[in-house]
């Protein structure tokens with residue numbers, strides 16, 4: 001008995017040594033890490049002054065954070081094998097609800113934010129419930145959601161306020177509390193870094209912990225990899241799915257709350273196309289479109305690439321129109337790289 | 351030989367209808383500890399439907415289901431699992447992109463710590479997965495490698511090892527050898543024999559008479575949703591088995607099967623198949639003698 005354990009633990013150590021490089025190569029976020037480094041070097045060379053300064057860094061991190069918060073949640077959902085195209089609309093919806101509750105009803109902004117959170121979670125629940133009940137592709141359900149929620153947001157806001165924007169939140173009751181939590185800049189070496197960056201990192205760390213170190217994370221991978229197989233071994237697939245849609249709705253609310261606080265207004269158009277940009281960031285991060293494989297760290301890197309390119313182009317003095325061309329091309333490259341890396345990961349260990 | 355003992359699982363006169371399709375009609379069957387019950391029949395005979403009843407996926411429309419003598423009424427596969435009835439599905443057994451140990455523990459993850467620090471014990475999972483597979487004779491180098499890197503036979507074996515580890519008393523295998531080559535099928539058959547040696551009851555579905563004959567103790571033959579009854583190995587020759595599976599009137603099919611026997615006999619002569627079967631026979635004998643691990 002002792003000998004078996006001994007040889008087992010000896011082998012264990014050897015595995016750690018041999019396996020580390022291999023394991024690293026097999027990680028989904030490897031491509032995105034390489035991409036992020038390349039993009040950074042590229043802009044460091046062509047636009048060193050703006051891009052390398054702390055102020056520049058702060059600005060691209062802030063852009064990355066907005067996408068990153070969404071992308072982390074979308075990564076969890078996509079690893080679980082589903083899509084959510086309604087997150088962009090939930091951003092607009094959640095922000096409008098929050099703003100109107102304060103300007104029209106007169107309750108403090110933080111209370112409005114909590115109510116908006118509950119409503120957003122309900123929307124997420126409804127998305128998940130519809131997917132589970134109808135067994136239709138989540139792509140379709142949430143595509144419908146994209147239009148329905150956006151339409152409702154614009155319709156309701158116009159009916160209530162007569163306009164599509166709700167402004168003047170800076171003087172609203174409870175605004176200062178909100179600013180402290182979602183809108184302050186944290187000074188680092190004399191430069192302010194928006195607190196949203198920290199929310200982004202915290203959310204990503206939490207998601208990574210859940211994915212890699214909890215049973216729920218294992219269920220997410222299992223459900224995305226083979227739903228029926230997961231169900232057959234007792235994974236509560238339906239509840240898990242609904243829960244993941246609620247997580248993406250939560251992320252949309254968080255983004256909405258941050259923008260409403262920073263900009264001091266809500267706009268019914270806010271969040272448009274964010275659902276696609278989040279998906280692109282997630283895919284750049286190495287998550288498979290088919291589910292069952294991916295990472296939250298990858299989504300962070302994907303969002304970082306997004307932010308660096310968007311701000312880097314500005315620093316380099318290039319017309320921002322080219323940004324969309326770049327993102328589209330990046331998506332194709334990422335999917336090709338992912339397929340290749342995954343094949344390698346599967347075969348290298350044979 | 352089994353009289354007096356209570357079967358691990360038993361169905362009496364179960365039927366299952368899908369609309370106007372009679373998938374199963376008046377089928378009775380029992381499985382005892384330490385035996386391999388082969389469920390035989392052509393495509394569409396109702397084998398999968400029967401095991402879906404056993405594993406809690408379907409409820410029978412008629413008839414009763416007993417587990418260790420107690421009447422049961424399962425609502426889900428989880429209920430069956432909780433009673434120690436584990437099913438390994440041919441194509442749905444494993445998730446290719448997940449690691450072996452994550453697959454092994456999917457749905458029953460080991461944890462350590464409490465409250466919000468409760469976490470998936472990855473080290474424990476890796477260690478146990480490796481140990482359990484070793485017990486089944488598979489030496490995996492790295493339990494964190496994706497299951498997709500394993501061969502089909504190994505995947506089935508991992509699924510079987512998992513079921514055994516989680517305390518399955520009854521192991522239901524739906525055509526585990528269907529998509530496998532001769533050698534790999536041999537591997538899986540060996541694990542079936544091992545599961546029996548550990549006193550599990552095994553329900554083994556196949557429509558390959560060779561595979562059935564290699565490990566089966568008793569045979570239940572289904573044909574178009576009805577049963578011909580259950581036979582022991584002595585009561586049934588291979589040729590009879592094939593005839594019952596395909597029906598006496600389908601002589602054409604029978605002669606085709608017989609041709610195949612002739613062909614495999616030729617392979618025996620070349621020593622290709624016999625190697626596997628010999629190995630099998632040996633392990634079976636040993637298992638029977640010691641009643642212990644092979």
Ligand SMILES: Nc1ncnc2c1ncn2[C@@H]1O[C@H](COP(=O)(O)OP(=O)(O)O)[C@@H](O)[C@H]1O
Nearest residue numbers: 368371373391392393394395396397398399400
């Ligand atoms: N879910 C279902 N709905 C309708 N018919 C089914 C269903 N499952 C099985 N059947 C029918 O029941 C019969 C038996 O099928 P099955 O149990 O899968 O056979 P086998 O596994 O022996 O090939 C077939 O005619 C099949 O078409």
Ligand SMILES: [Mg+2]
Nearest residue numbers: 394397398399
């Ligand atoms: Mg079948």
